[in-house]
Amino acid sequence: MNRIEKIISALEETANHPAKAVKASMKETGKKAVGCFPYYTPDEIIYAAGLLPVGLWGGQTDIKLADKYLQSFCCSIMRINVEQGMKGMYDFLSAVIIPAYCDTLKCICDNWHVAVPQTYLIPMVYPQHRKIAAGVAYLIDEYKRVQKELETIAGKKITEKDLEDSIALYEDYRETMRHFTAIVSRYSKTLNAKTRHLIIKAAYFMDKRLYAIKIKELMEELKRLPEEKLDGIxxxxxxxxxxxxxxxxxxxQNKIVFVADDLAHESRQFRTSVRSEGTALERLAYRIADHDGCSLLYDEEKKHGQLLIDLVRENHADGVVVCMMKFCNPEEFDYPIYKKELEVAGIPMLYLEIEQKMDSAEQIRTRIQSFAEMIK
Amino acid sequence: MFLGIDIGSSSSKAVIINAQLKILGKAVFNTGAGTQGPEKAVGAAFREAGISGEKIKFSVVTGYGRMTYDKADKQITEITCHARGAAHMIPSARTVIDIGGQDAKVIRLDKDGKVENFVMNEKCAAGTGRFLEVMARILDCSIGNLSSLSENASEEIIISNTCTVFAESEVISQLSSGAKRENVAQGAHKAVAKRVAGLGSRIGLAPDVVMTGGVALNKGVVAALEKETGQKITVVENPQIIGAIGAALYAWETASKLS
Structure with a gap:
C-alpha cells in the first residue's frame, strides 16, 4: 500500500466507523466530545472550549424506538439520530447541540429531554432573517448562551483569543477542503464518488487540526502523480x-464523477468563509449571514438555482444530480424553483429520492445507469 | 443475428433481429427475474427464428433482471431500451409511457429518438401492473379480462388510496357495500392512469405519446390515460417486447461499431 492509499484507507476507516473513530480522537486529544446535529452549529466555539465537535448525521441503524417520537414522514437522518440517542449510542458525548432549522428538528428539541435524558441538550435557534442587523445581533446572543453552556461542560472560560485561534483553524480547514474538492476532476479514479464522500465525511469524527493535516498530506502526494484521464461523466x-x-x-460503476457538490453534508459546510472584521462571534454570525444557496437558510433572492448553474459551468459538468432526502421539506420546497432554472439553462438533471437506509437500491441503480446512458 | 432480452419483474421477453433490423423471432414468458423465464423466452425466440445460439453475433440484456443475467454481451437499462424500441417502431414518438409489472416510467425523447429526460415511479406498486394484478384478484377475474370487465361499467367509482395495500382494503369495502365489479375495474384503471399522468406531468408529455409494456395491452388503462392526460396515446404493436426490441437494436449497433 503506497502513501496515498494509506491516507485514504485511514480516512475511509474513520468515516465508516464513526463511534470508534470519535473515541480514538477523544483518547488522542484528551478532549470531551460534543455532538452536533445537522446542519450548521458553532463548531468553532466548541473547539475553542477545548472540546471535540462531532457530526451526527444519522447512520445505518434500524428504527424501532424513535417511532415513539417521530412519525414515519420525518427524514431518516433525524429519525436515526433519535434512535441512536435512545439506544445509548451517544452516551459518551458530553452534550448535543440541536439547531432548529426545520419542523422535525424543532420537535426533536422538545422530545430530546424525555427521549434521551442521559445526553445533555443545548438547543439553538438560528434567525430566519439572518442578513439584517437584528438577525445578526440575535445570533450573537444565541452564540453567547451556547458559549456559556460549553464553558460549563469544559470547565474553562473561552477567551476572545481562544475563539480567534479556533476560527483561524476552521478557516484553514475550509480552505483546504475547497482545494481538495477542486482537484477531484484531476484524480477522478483515485477520488471517485465514494472515496471523495468518505474522505470528506471523516472530518466529522476527527480533530479538525489533525484532519486538515491529513488532507494536505494527501493533496501533496496526489500532486506527485500524473493527472488521471477523466473518461466518465x-x-x-x-x-x-x-x-x-x-x-x-x-x-x-457508471463512471460518474462528482466534480463539485452542493451537499449540506459536504461543500455547504466549507464553501463560505468568515469575514475578516469584527469580534469573533460577529465573524461567526456573519458567516451564516453570508452563506447562500442553502435551503436551510432563508434566502429571499432564491440564489440556489444560479449557484448550481455556476457550479456546472465552472466545472464543465454534464449535469446535476439531485439527492433529495425523502421528507426533507426545506429541500423539497427549493427543488421546483431551481429545477425550472436548470431546465431553462438546458442542464440535464437526475432526481433521486434517497433515504439513509435503503434496503433495495435497484431502482436507483437503474436511474443512475439510465442517466449515464442518456448523457453519453 | 442479434439478440435482445428484457427480464422484467413479472415476465421475460426475447427478440432476435437480423442485420436488416427485421424481427426473426420473439417470445414472451410470464415469469420474470430469478426464474427459468429468461432461458425459456430465449429458447422460444430461437425456435421461432429457426436458428441456434451460435448465429448470434451480439446480445444485450435489459430490465430488472439484467444485472444477474450473465449470458449476454452487454447490459443496458430498460429506460434506454424502451426509448430505442419505441422510436424504432414509431419514429414520431416524443414521449414513451412504459408501465411494467413493478414500475412505471415516462421517457421524453428528442427528435433523434434519444432519451432527453425520464421519470420513474418510487419504490411503490401504485400505478403499475402489480396494482392491476391485485385488483384483478379481488375482482375474481384474470388480468387479461380486467379491461373487458370495465367496458360494462355504469357508474364512476373512485379508488382514493394510491397505496396498493390500502387500495385493496378500500376495494373490498366497496364490493361489500354493493359496488359493481365492472365499476370497480374501471376505477382501478383510472387510479393507475392518475398516478402515471402525475408522473408524466413532472417532465411533460410531448406528442406523439406512445405506450409500451404489458399494461398497454389493457385498453381500459389506455383510455383512462388518454382522458387523464388529454393526449392521444398510441399503443405500439406487441408493446410487451419493445424493451427487447430496443435491446436487440443496441446489440446490432454495438456489433456494427465493433466490426
Missing amino acids: KVVVTGILAETDALLDAFV
Missing part, C-alpha cells in the same frame, strides 16, 4: 447528503 451533486454505499457504488 462529470456531475454536480446537490441535496442534504449522498449516501448509501449502494448509491455511491452505482455512481462509481
Whole structure:
C-alpha cells in the first residue's frame, strides 16, 4: 500500500466507523466530545472550549424506538439520530447541540429531554432573517448562551483569543477542503464518488487540526502523480447528503464523477468563509449571514438555482444530480424553483429520492445507469 | 443475428433481429427475474427464428433482471431500451409511457429518438401492473379480462388510496357495500392512469405519446390515460417486447461499431 492509499484507507476507516473513530480522537486529544446535529452549529466555539465537535448525521441503524417520537414522514437522518440517542449510542458525548432549522428538528428539541435524558441538550435557534442587523445581533446572543453552556461542560472560560485561534483553524480547514474538492476532476479514479464522500465525511469524527493535516498530506502526494484521464461523466451533486454505499457504488460503476457538490453534508459546510472584521462571534454570525444557496437558510433572492448553474459551468459538468432526502421539506420546497432554472439553462438533471437506509437500491441503480446512458 | 432480452419483474421477453433490423423471432414468458423465464423466452425466440445460439453475433440484456443475467454481451437499462424500441417502431414518438409489472416510467425523447429526460415511479406498486394484478384478484377475474370487465361499467367509482395495500382494503369495502365489479375495474384503471399522468406531468408529455409494456395491452388503462392526460396515446404493436426490441437494436449497433 503506497502513501496515498494509506491516507485514504485511514480516512475511509474513520468515516465508516464513526463511534470508534470519535473515541480514538477523544483518547488522542484528551478532549470531551460534543455532538452536533445537522446542519450548521458553532463548531468553532466548541473547539475553542477545548472540546471535540462531532457530526451526527444519522447512520445505518434500524428504527424501532424513535417511532415513539417521530412519525414515519420525518427524514431518516433525524429519525436515526433519535434512535441512536435512545439506544445509548451517544452516551459518551458530553452534550448535543440541536439547531432548529426545520419542523422535525424543532420537535426533536422538545422530545430530546424525555427521549434521551442521559445526553445533555443545548438547543439553538438560528434567525430566519439572518442578513439584517437584528438577525445578526440575535445570533450573537444565541452564540453567547451556547458559549456559556460549553464553558460549563469544559470547565474553562473561552477567551476572545481562544475563539480567534479556533476560527483561524476552521478557516484553514475550509480552505483546504475547497482545494481538495477542486482537484477531484484531476484524480477522478483515485477520488471517485465514494472515496471523495468518505474522505470528506471523516472530518466529522476527527480533530479538525489533525484532519486538515491529513488532507494536505494527501493533496501533496496526489500532486506527485500524473493527472488521471477523466473518461466518465462529470456531475454536480446537490441535496442534504449522498449516501448509501449502494448509491455511491452505482455512481462509481457508471463512471460518474462528482466534480463539485452542493451537499449540506459536504461543500455547504466549507464553501463560505468568515469575514475578516469584527469580534469573533460577529465573524461567526456573519458567516451564516453570508452563506447562500442553502435551503436551510432563508434566502429571499432564491440564489440556489444560479449557484448550481455556476457550479456546472465552472466545472464543465454534464449535469446535476439531485439527492433529495425523502421528507426533507426545506429541500423539497427549493427543488421546483431551481429545477425550472436548470431546465431553462438546458442542464440535464437526475432526481433521486434517497433515504439513509435503503434496503433495495435497484431502482436507483437503474436511474443512475439510465442517466449515464442518456448523457453519453 | 442479434439478440435482445428484457427480464422484467413479472415476465421475460426475447427478440432476435437480423442485420436488416427485421424481427426473426420473439417470445414472451410470464415469469420474470430469478426464474427459468429468461432461458425459456430465449429458447422460444430461437425456435421461432429457426436458428441456434451460435448465429448470434451480439446480445444485450435489459430490465430488472439484467444485472444477474450473465449470458449476454452487454447490459443496458430498460429506460434506454424502451426509448430505442419505441422510436424504432414509431419514429414520431416524443414521449414513451412504459408501465411494467413493478414500475412505471415516462421517457421524453428528442427528435433523434434519444432519451432527453425520464421519470420513474418510487419504490411503490401504485400505478403499475402489480396494482392491476391485485385488483384483478379481488375482482375474481384474470388480468387479461380486467379491461373487458370495465367496458360494462355504469357508474364512476373512485379508488382514493394510491397505496396498493390500502387500495385493496378500500376495494373490498366497496364490493361489500354493493359496488359493481365492472365499476370497480374501471376505477382501478383510472387510479393507475392518475398516478402515471402525475408522473408524466413532472417532465411533460410531448406528442406523439406512445405506450409500451404489458399494461398497454389493457385498453381500459389506455383510455383512462388518454382522458387523464388529454393526449392521444398510441399503443405500439406487441408493446410487451419493445424493451427487447430496443435491446436487440443496441446489440446490432454495438456489433456494427465493433466490426
